[in-house]
Amino acid sequence: xxxxxxxxxxxxxxxxxxxxxxxxxxxxxxxxxxxxxxxxxxxxxxxxxxxxxxxxxxxxxxxxxxxxxxxxxxxxxxxxxxxxxxxxxxxxxxxxxxxxxxxxxxxxxxxxxxxxxxxxxxxxxxxxxxxxxxxxxxxxxxxxxxxxxxxxxxxxxxxxxxxxxxxxxxxxxxxxxxxxxxxxxxxxxxxxxxxxxxxxxxxxxxxxxxxxxxxxxxxxxxxxxxxxxxxxxxxxxxxxxxxxxxxxxxxxxxxxxxxxxxxxxxxxxxxxxxxxxxxxxxxxxxxxxxxxxxxxxxxxxxxxxxxxxxxxxxxxxxxxxxxxxxxxxxxxxxxxxxxxxxxxxxxxxxxxxxxxxxxxxxxxxxxxxxxxxxxxxxxxxxxxxxxxxxxxxxxxxxxxxxxxxxxxxxxxxxxxxxxxxxxxxxxxxxxxxxxxxxxxxxxxxxxxxxxxxxxxxxxxxxxxxxxxxxxxxxxxxxxxxxxxxxxxxxxxxxxxxxxxxxxxxxxxxxxxxxxxxxxxxxxxxxxxxxxxxxxxxxxxxxxxxxxxxxxxxxxxxxxxxxxxxxxxxxxxxxxxxxxxxxxxxxxxxxxxxxxxxxxxxxxxxxxxxxxxxxxxxxxxxxxxxxxxxxxxxxxxxxxxxxxxxxxxxxxxxxxxx
Numbered sequence: 001x002x003x004x005x006x007x008x009x010x011x012x013x014x015x016x017x018x019x020x021x022x023x024x025x026x027x028x029x030x031x032x033x034x035x036x037x038x039x040x041x042x043x044x045x046x047x048x049x050x051x052x053x054x055x056x057x058x059x060x061x062x063x064x065x066x067x068x069x070x071x072x073x074x075x076x077x078x079x080x081x082x083x084x085x086x087x088x089x090x091x092x093x094x095x096x097x098x099x100x101x102x103x104x105x106x107x108x109x110x111x112x113x114x115x116x117x118x119x120x121x122x123x124x125x126x127x128x129x130x131x132x133x134x135x136x137x138x139x140x141x142x143x144x145x146x147x148x149x150x151x152x153x154x155x156x157x158x159x160x161x162x163x164x165x166x167x168x169x170x171x172x173x174x175x176x177x178x179x180x181x182x183x184x185x186x187x188x189x190x191x192x193x194x195x196x197x198x199x200x201x202x203x204x205x206x207x208x209x210x211x212x213x214x215x216x217x218x219x220x221x222x223x224x225x226x227x228x229x230x231x232x233x234x235x236x237x238x239x240x241x242x243x244x245x246x247x248x249x250x251x252x253x254x255x256x257x258x259x260x261x262x263x264x265x266x267x268x269x270x271x272x273x274x275x276x277x278x279x280x281x282x283x284x285x286x287x288x289x290x291x292x293x294x295x296x297x298x299x300x301x302x303x304x305x306x307x308x309x310x311x312x313x314x315x316x317x318x319x320x321x322x323x324x325x326x327x328x329x330x331x332x333x334x335x336x337x338x339x340x341x342x343x344x345x346x347x348x349x350x351x352x353x354x355x356x357x358x359x360x361x362x363x364x365x366x367x368x369x370x371x372x373x374x375x376x377x378x379x380x381x382x383x384x385x386x387x388x389x390x391x392x393x394x395x396x397x398x399x400x401x402x403x404x405x406x407x408x409x410x411x412x413x414x415x416x417x418x419x420x421x422x423x424x425x426x427x428x429x430x431x432x433x434x435x436x437x438x439x440x441x442x443x444x445x446x447x448x449x450x451x452x453x454x455x456x457x458x459x460x461x462x463x464x465x466x467x468x469x470x471x472x473x474x475x476x477x478x479x480x481x482x483x484x485x486x487x488x489x490x491x492x493x494x495x496x497x498x499x500x501x502x503x504x505x506x507x508x509x510x511x512x513x514x515x516x517x518x519x520x521x522x523x524x525x526x527x528x529x530x531x532x533x534x535x536x537x538x539x540x541x542x543x544x545x546x547x548x549x550x551x552x553x554x555x556x557x558x559x560x561x562x563x564x565x566x567x568x569x570x571x572x573x574x575x576x577x578x579x580x581x582x583x584x585x586x587x588x589x590x591x592x593x594x595x596x597x598x599x600x601x602x603x604x605x606x607x608x609x610x611x612x613x614x615x616x617x618x619x620x621x622x623x624x625x626x627x628x629x630x631x632x633x634x635x636x637x638x639x640x641x642x643x644x645x646x647x648x649x650x651x652x653x654x655x656x657x
Contacts, residue, residue, distance in 0.1 A: 005030070006079050010038055010087060021045055022152075026090065029074070036074065037090045046083045059086045061130055062153035069121030071141065071151035088151070093144050096201065097137035098466065104208035105236050105407045108243060111205035112269050114140075117148035118198055119266030125153070126191040126261045133189050135197035136178040137204065176217040177210045181253045184221035192255035195265050199250030199258075206243075207235040208404050211251065213395045215427070225253065234436060235391045236408065246272060387438040393428045393447060394435075398507050399473035401428050401447060409441040414507040417451040425450050426476020426506030449476060449507045457510070459500035465491045465514045476506025483516035487542040490517035518542060521555070525640030526649050528627060532598075532634075533557040534649060539623060543655040546616040549609045550654060554625060556588070556604040562595040566627040566634060570610050571648065575620040584610040595627070616656050624648040 005011045010027050016037070017024040027038045045051040056076055063073040075087035096114065100106070106114070118140060122132060132139075132153055139152040180196035183189050203211045211229030214220040229251055232239040246268065252258045259265040388408045393401040402412040420429050430448040433439055455475055460468045469479050486494060495513035498504060521536040528534065538553040552570055565587065572582040587594050588606045598604060626648045627634040633647040643650045 006038065006085065007077060010036065010075075012038060027087075029087070035090045037088045039086045039088060040079075041084050052082075052084050055084050058130075058153060059084075061128075062125075065125055065128055065130070065153075067121050067124040069117050069148055069150060070124060071149045073153075089149075091141045091143055091149050091151070093142050095138050096140035096142055096148075096205075099142050100137055100204055100208065101403070104205065104403065105238075106205045108206070108238075108240070109273070111202060112243075112273055114142070114148055114205060115198060115202045116266055116269045116273070118150060118201070119262040119269065121148070121150040122194050122198065123262035123266055125150075126194070126263065131189050131191055132194050132197075133183070134175060134178075135194055135201065136175045137201055138175075140201070176220045177212070179221065179224065180255070181225045182255055184224050190255060191261035192258050194262060195250060195258050195260070196255075198262065198265060199247055202250070203229065203232065203247055206232055206239055206247075207391075208407050209235070209391075209396060209400065215395070230392060234389055235404070237389055243272065386441050388441055390431075390433050390435060390437045390439055390445060392435040393431050393445065395427050397427055397473055398447075398449060398476050398478050402478065405445050410439070411442065411444045413444050413446045415446045415448060417449050417505070417507065419451050451506070454503050454505055457496070457498050457500055457502040457504050460496055460512070461493050461500075463493050464489075465493055465512055468493065469512075472510055477504060478507070478509040480509055480511045482511065482513045483520050484513055485518065485520035485522060486515035487518075488515040490515055490519075522652055523641050524649065524651070525638075526636060526642060526644065527559075527638035527640065528634045528636055530637055531558070531560045531562060532595075532627070533559060534625070534640075537625070537651045539652050539654065541654070543657055544612060545657055546612055547614045549611050550623070552608045552610065552623060552625070552651070554606040554608070556598075556606060558598040558600055558602045558604065560600055562598055564596065564629050564631075566595045566629045568606065568608065569626055569628060569648075570608055571622075571624045572610060572612065572654075573622045573624060575622060575653070577622055577624075577645065581616060581621060582610055582612055584608060612656060618656050620653050620655055622653055623651040625651055 006027075009029065009031050011030055012025045012027045014026050015023065016026045022039045022042055025038045025040070027036045028034070029036050040046070041052060041055045045055070056078075059073060059076040062070075063076060066072065071091060072089040073086055074089070076084075077087075078084050105111075118135070122135065125132060130153065132150070134152060135150070139150065141149045141151055143149065178197045178200045180189065180193035183193055200210055212220060212223040212227065214223060229248075232244045232247055233241070250258055250265065259268060388410065390410070391404050391408060393404060393412075396404060398412075398414060405412045418429055427450050428447045429450045432446045433443075455477075460472075465481060472479050484494060486492075488494060492515045493512050494515055497511040497513075498508075504510070518540040519538075521538055524534050524536055526534040533556070534554060535557050536555040538551075540551055544550060550572070554568070567585050568588055570584045571580055573580055586608070588604060590607075593604055593606075624645075626636075636644045636647050636649065639649075
């Protein structure tokens, strides 16, 4: 258990992350009064003097890096128990892995922009002589404003240290999905290894999956060394061919065939972003014309000119400088010219029979052969369905396979399980149609999962959805979420189905009801006199103070035209409904959309604000709404999903503190 305050300066607040080598806490710098992150080296590494010293050494090296795309390291030290720690910049946001899981495949501009910012930060480290060695989406933080910061130089390799260190250092070189071929073979990584890892992340951003996958880390490492990744276009047909070529270059097995460092890769990405999708593809070499040196007669050679010196460039008729071809003097017979004219004439005459043959073939009627019995002829016609390529889902978890299929417009169907040792339990063992098959958009891919042991559903109510979803999906479960308006922290699990202690298997769906905070609409579905539906309402907060303004947005769905203008009333009453605390009456949309202008089928979003009087006592209050005109309130024909009293519609309750 770590102390609450480190070295009388850094107060630890809560655990926010844990990896194979380190744990990270949110903290406060009591001296500088700022929020920080504190990373501790985990056991058994913390008890290993060599690992501990290297952690501190490389932390000090990374602390010298000052770049907007690198998480800053403020301090390095050891606590009272001799556990080394790094004090780092606290970055609000999420890691790139979470972003990929939520949004993949990313658009080409978005993926390239993220990769470019990674290159910018890693390039700074390369210029300082540091190789990261463990670049992966979990080590790339995306801020709330969308900027990228590279973190976790915990196993970084200082290049200048390698040059003087005679003894090899045993250290975990990278994560299996993202390590370079030379790292897989145990060689000392260079900046080109980081370039490879960036290429793997770019591949994953564009397709949703890494280029190689295997449950066995050793087999996965060999795939990096021996296999070529599937073409990007096979997994995402929207990828331009020029970008596919660029990513293949980045993922070359031989380091010298890649860009040699992150700065070079960044320049290539910049060039691609500026000049378009084909500018980085292979180019046809341009062969420059050899300038023609005019042949001079003896009478043209001046006394100061050398016999074989090239003549100065002359002005071409169009105004550009160039060399002039040699022309025969006027009046002389040029036999070569007349020979060329004859050859050209013969060639033109010879094309006439070919032109006639093509014309007849083009204008001849098309004979459609009669299909043999038992065969089917497929004829592509204009307006036929768009075809997509079935991606490779084998080895992916059910959740990842579903995301990958949906990314190209297909749906996923789990049709069973089979016993197999080829893939990990819960992963896709077989798929139909097969990889590379062209099928219509919205078609279904049927998969069989590798059978896994029965699992007991844990109790996850009260936990953050993002925290538990990864673990559930890694067990082969599909996770569906339903957001509910709740005063609980946004994202917190309120209910689960199946309930805790229920037996589940890979491929089963777990439905989580999670808090959406105050941003989720309040379903109402109230029918007023068959003329209008009050479908939903939004009240963004749950508690207020005396004198605050309460925002209330209503969503009306007009069913039939109104013959007169109705006012919207909003009432705030005591919890028992007996005392009116505040009231607001106004035409919809602040008077801009009177009900007489509504047409059948129209949706009207109607925002309002109502002020709580100063001195409103603390307590719980009702929010009620409705419509009225000179003849009275518009009667409610169907209360829908709420309660109605005297044609006033209950929306929600609020608390006054």
